[in-house]
Amino acid sequence: MSPNTWVIEMPTQKARLHPYPRRISPYRTPSVNRYAFSHETPPPPPPPPPRTLEHPVFEDIRTIMSVLKASGLMPIYEQLSSHEVGPPTKTNEFYSFFVRGVVHALTIFNVYSLFTPSSAQLFYSYRETDNVNQWIELLLCILTYTLTVFVCARNTKNILRIMNEILQLDDEVRRQFGANLSQNFGFSVKYLFGIAACQTYIIVLKIYAVDGVITPTSYVLLAFYAVQNGLTATYIVFASALLRIVYIRFHFINQLLNGYTYAQQQRKKGGHRRQAAGATLMENFPEDSLFIYRMHNKLLRIYKGINDCCNLILVSFLGYSFYTVTTNCYNLFVQITAKGMVSSNILQWCFAWLCMHVSLLALLSRSCGLTTREANATSQILARVYAKSKEYQNIIDKFLTKSIKQEVQFTAYGFFAIDNSTLFKIFSAVTTYLVILIQFKQLEDSKVEDNIQDQQQT
Structure with a gap:
């Protein structure tokens, strides 16, 4: 071969048959440059895409995050880049500290006011059982919100770390597969408006039910009682949204991995030519499996981090919700079985709660159940991967051996797991x-009737 002979080597890499197609960047340089052997001037490169600082995953829940930031339950972080957030500034940190201090001061004031005679016009009933239920429910509400504020203040750095890990993981997915893992979290805004509407309606019903002029202290009690319930419920929606974010990413890697299963391989091959086509379809499995395992471990760490940040709040909230549902079902039973006139105000109050x-x-149960299942x-899914080669089988065996030792559960401080069956267990x-409360009511009614009969006989 003469030294002036041109040697052109064609690319020998096979076209990638990937279960999740990778997006080709519009700014990629073409493999054949037609301007290399001509006198034409190449056009200028297109401008880079605009840089966006706010990631779509947090754009979708911006409303609920703004409420939590304003109430001091979440740090007012700084957006450093599209895949990193930083700690709050000194001014924002002082604001959060000030709001939490006001909250604790109002909590102490409300607890003191509950034990004064001025609270009698708001929390009064004709039965001793009803009085006990109301006081327990109020104390559980105060405890739940106080614990929520305390835990959120303690876990400021952990929340920021979880957000950074989610953003960095999404950045890796975009670079590896060109996919943006985002979803419309409109349910969080709907729940936020629903919570505000329910709390407003409950307070209006309570004001109309009070006889006489309501004192300023009673107005403060009612307002802060509504704020406590509303913000605690908002934080539960926020935790559910975080779990839904993790669920979407688990679902993505499961779909990616599902493309290598035996059933998918058979569909792509049309059920024939198993040996030749199987090798072609599985040639990218080592590279993708390494990314999938790394992403799966990061998601498990995020999943555990969310659980650690919320477990104390979940225990208190589930106890408070359980007691609230029980007392309102009891009040409905009392109203329905009462011999006198049924109060529409109490019925609306119970249905709103x-x-x-x-x-x-x-x-909460659905979000935890979906994420845990995924x-x-x-x-x-990995156990169903079609792996004819021993090299692929060794990769699968290593991951399965590690997965057997990992028990994935979202728990309420380790007391019990939260999943789709939690709602049934609570009810x-x-x-x-409820049966116990009804028995206490019947016992009180029988005592009242006995006293009336004794008075009539005397």
Whole structure:
């Protein structure tokens, strides 16, 4: 071959048959440059895409995050780049500290006011059982919100770390597969408006039910009581949204991995030519499996981090919701079985409370159940991967051996797991406790009747 001979080597890399197609960047340089051997002037490169600082995953829940920032339950972080957030500035940190201080001061004031005679016009009933239920429910509400504020202040750095890990993981997915993992979280805004509407309606009903002139202290009690319930419920919606974000990413890697399963391989091959086509379809499995395992481990760490930040709040909130649902079911029973006139005000009050708490429990149970199921499904999908080569089988065996030792559960401080069955368990406990309350009511009614009969005889 003469030294002046041109040697052109064609690319020998096979076209990639990937279960999740990668997006080709419009700014990629073409493989054949037609301007290399001509006198034409190449056009200028297109301008780079605009840089966006706010990631879509947090754009979708911006409204609910703004409420939590304003109330001091979430740090007012600084957006450093599209995949990193920074700690709050000194001014924002002082604002959050000031709001939390006001909250604790109002909590102490409300607890003191509850034990003064001025609270009698708001929390008064004709039965001793009803009085006990109201006081327990009020104290659980105060405890839940106080604990929420305390835990959120303690976990400021952990929340920022979780957000950074989500953003960095999404950045890796965009660079590796060209996919933007985002979803419309409109349910969070709907729940936020629903919570505000329920709390406003409950306060209006309470004001109309009070006889006489309401004192300023009673107005403060009512207003802060509504704020406590509303912000605690808002934080539960925020935790559910975080779990839904993690669920979407688990679902993405499971779909990616599902493309290598035996059933998908058979569909792509049309059921024939198993040997030749199988090697072509599986040639990218080592590279993708490494990314999938790394992404799965990061998601498990995020999943555990969310659980650690919310477990104390969840224990208190579930106890408070359980007691609220029980007392309102009891009040409905009392109104329905009463011999006198049924109070429409109490019926509307009970239905508003039940609507809000049952919907929050359903949202939390569903979000935890979906995320837990998707996290545990990865090893099950991997076990169905078509791996004829021993090299691929060794990769699968290593991950399955590690997955057997990992028990993925979202728990309420380790007391019990929260999943789709939690709502059924809560209502089973509500039914049991409701029967006990009804028995106490019947016992009180029998004592009242005996006293009336004794007075008539004397």
